Amino acid sequence: MSSIRLNVLAAALLAAATLAACSGGGAAVGSAGSAGSVPIAGSASPTPKAGSPSAPTPSPTPSSGSSTQSGAIAAPTAPPYDSTSPTTVVPAVPASGCRAGSSYSVYVDSAPTDISSTGSLEAFTVFEPSQICAGQTYPLIFNGPGFGGSRTSAAGSFSSFTSAGYGVISVDEAGEGNDGGKIRVMDPDQEGVMLMAVMNWAQVKLSWLAYGPTNDGTDPHEPIYGTDGGSYGGMYQFMLVNIDKRHRIRAMVPQITPADLNFSLFQGGAIKTLWDAELFADGQTAGDGVPEADFDPYVDTEFASDFAQNAEDAGFQDFMGYHSADYFCNGTPIATNGNDSLFGAPALPPTTAPPKVNALIWIGVRDTLFNFDNGYKNYQCMQRGGGDVRLLSYQTGHNAQVENDIPVGTVPDPYVGLFYPNNDSLDSRCGTLSEATAELDWFNQYLKGQSGAASAIPTNPCISLEAGDGITVPAISTYTSGPAQKPYPVSASIVAGVSPDVAEPGLPNVVPLYTATGPDVVAGIPHVVVDLASVAGVTANQPIVYVGLGVLHASNPSVYDLMDNEVTPLRGVGHFDVDLVGGGIRMVAGDKLALLVFGEATQYAATGTVHVTEPVPQAVTLTGTVYVPDLGPVPSNI
Numbered sequence: 001m002s003s004i005r006l007n008v009l010a011a012a013l014l015a016a017a018t019l020a021a022c023s024g025g026g027a028a029v030g031s032a033g034s035a036g037s038v039p040i041a042g043s044a045s046p047t048p049k050a051g052s053p054s055a056p057t058p059s060p061t062p063s064s065g066s067s068t069q070s071g072a073i074a075a076p077t078a079p080p081y082d083s084t085s086p087t088t089v090v091p092a093v094p095a096s097g098c099r100a101g102s103s104y105s106v107y108v109d110s111a112p113t114d115i116s117s118t119g120s121l122e123a124f125t126v127f128e129p130s131q132i133c134a135g136q137t138y139p140l141i142f143n144g145p146g147f148g149g150s151r152t153s154a155a156g157s158f159s160s161f162t163s164a165g166y167g168v169i170s171v172d173e174a175g176e177g178n179d180g181g182k183i184r185v186m187d188p189d190q191e192g193v194m195l196m197a198v199m200n201w202a203q204v205k206l207s208w209l210a211y212g213p214t215n216d217g218t219d220p221h222e223p224i225y226g227t228d229g230g231s232y233g234g235m236y237q238f239m240l241v242n243i244d245k246r247h248r249i250r251a252m253v254p255q256i257t258p259a260d261l262n263f264s265l266f267q268g269g270a271i272k273t274l275w276d277a278e279l280f281a282d283g284q285t286a287g288d289g290v291p292e293a294d295f296d297p298y299v300d301t302e303f304a305s306d307f308a309q310n311a312e313d314a315g316f317q318d319f320m321g322y323h324s325a326d327y328f329c330n331g332t333p334i335a336t337n338g339n340d341s342l343f344g345a346p347a348l349p350p351t352t353a354p355p356k357v358n359a360l361i362w363i364g365v366r367d368t369l370f371n372f373d374n375g376y377k378n379y380q381c382m383q384r385g386g387g388d389v390r391l392l393s394y395q396t397g398h399n400a401q402v403e404n405d406i407p408v409g410t411v412p413d414p415y416v417g418l419f420y421p422n423n424d425s426l427d428s429r430c431g432t433l434s435e436a437t438a439e440l441d442w443f444n445q446y447l448k449g450q451s452g453a454a455s456a457i458p459t460n461p462c463i464s465l466e467a468g469d470g471i472t473v474p475a476i477s478t479y480t481s482g483p484a485q486k487p488y489p490v491s492a493s494i495v496a497g498v499s500p501d502v503a504e505p506g507l508p509n510v511v512p513l514y515t516a517t518g519p520d521v522v523a524g525i526p527h528v529v530v531d532l533a534s535v536a537g538v539t540a541n542q543p544i545v546y547v548g549l550g551v552l553h554a555s556n557p558s559v560y561d562l563m564d565n566e567v568t569p570l571r572g573v574g575h576f577d578v579d580l581v582g583g584g585i586r587m588v589a590g591d592k593l594a595l596l597v598f599g600e601a602t603q604y605a606a607t608g609t610v611h612v613t614e615p616v617p618q619a620v621t622l623t624g625t626v627y628v629p630d631l632g633p634v635p636s637n638i
Helices: 003-021 191-205 232-243 261-265 273-282 297-309 314-322 372-383 414-419 435-446
Strands: 098-100 103-109 121-127 131-133 140-143 167-171 225-230 249-255 358-364 389-394 462-466 469-472 486-496 510-515 520-524 527-534 544-553 556-562 568-571 574-579 583-587 592-598 618-628 630-632
Touching: 103 191, 121 191, 140 191, 140 232, 167 191, 191 232, 225 232, 225 435, 232 249, 249 435, 261 273, 261 314, 261 372, 273 297, 297 314, 358 372, 358 435, 372 389, 389 435, 414 556, 462 520, 462 583, 486 510, 486 544, 486 592, 510 618, 527 568, 544 583, 544 618, 556 592, 568 574, 592 618
Parallel strands: 140 167, 140 225, 225 249, 249 358, 358 389, 389 462
Antiparallel strands: 098 131, 103 121, 121 167, 462 469, 486 618, 510 592, 520 583, 520 630, 527 574, 527 618, 544 556, 544 568, 544 592
């Protein structure tokens, strides 16, 4: 393990141990404030809506103003301003001609949240379109940062959007940047309330804002909003889409975003140690000195407890479940918003389908934090709402911690340097289609109503196989749907906790499946139905093994190429009927496909190898069937 990863892991585990021994859990924080930002206050009451209802259209034609028509939800009022901040006036739209757009920062107080009866400070920066012209209106795109980050506030940012006639609002998230509140990992009852204050502020204060019918036609005249961002900046998008009863978000572009935080951080009951440790450490310093910022003490306590016992607490499962996009699709009630009497039950009930939103979902196939299966699950969920929903993948993601293809990050990707010389970890294309181009096209079609603007984006799912090589498929191949998978019997013996974290020809953790006789593509979500049993029936602990598909390339036959650097943990002995992590790989004649079975895995180091409270290596056998999404000789087609 590299010194970088050891340092991050050691620091996080030390923090966890310290928190577990303390009763408070919250670190001391300093004073608030950020140089160069201009809070805004004082503006006229919202402009009354005008005009008569119009028929809903798939791509809204922007209009202006705001209304209170029969059947429509009453227009929101502006959230109160932070009374301690200096004030200024939102720049006016010129009476004639045009003026250059500007940018400015705003601080408002939200409505009460689940941890603050008086609301919390919400900070954001407004970037106007590059030109504001009399009589013209403009759609608005919201942007959120990744976890532990701060909003973008530098003048001139988002020029690709503002120069195309969009306004942008970049937000801080609760407990991060200049925001108040606490990091509660996208809690609808806190982060949701705070971000709704921003949406309402924009509707009340921005007289240049474009209006049109909602996607579902329930209101003929609402602001035209889009959303943008990746990772944590994708989580807020799914949350707002589901909690905004006005349905103001017409189009969204979430990237590398989880569907289920329990699956992402504790997959198969195994703690994804290196990633969880890094996130835990990031959450201790995310608030930039703002009072009440950084992690909620409840989160600190739960992370510490989970690291110590190498298992996720039931209350934390509820907490993470309610804060996941999947809560608004699986229809499963959750008892508590964290197993803590302070928070009680979730304020919002689960649902089985989201509102109608046009969603362009990007996911990284080599992303070991929020993997391909998350993107596919979000894709399935959003389709239920009836909007235009498309799924594309690329090579980059949270794995993009490399320099010249040399892994330097917390969770390395050793295979990318061995087998993919084209800087794959930084490639943000599916085939030859870049994410940035697709995103602007998507907003042009669904926020501006430019028919056909998104025609270059495939309507079928796009799977990236490597930089510049992508395929579109009619449906993702899974165990239960899409192109049929091919079954192969498997049998292996492994020692959990001490087996090598590599796969070389002839080692017992390599289970050969077949040799390609010509061009071949394996792409989709593989599946296993297997039994894990302890050798001689003796189980000294809870063994954890990790499985994934790998290819021994005829051109480089020294070590197997673990498909997209992804493994799936199987914890304990017994029967497993589970999906593996999806992705894809291209094969040529002579390449050999195998099921790779590991007794340890780098991303699950320390707590994820053997049960930490009973750290005894355990010999186990694996027998059963693996189902392979073998698509045959599919050429690159995008």
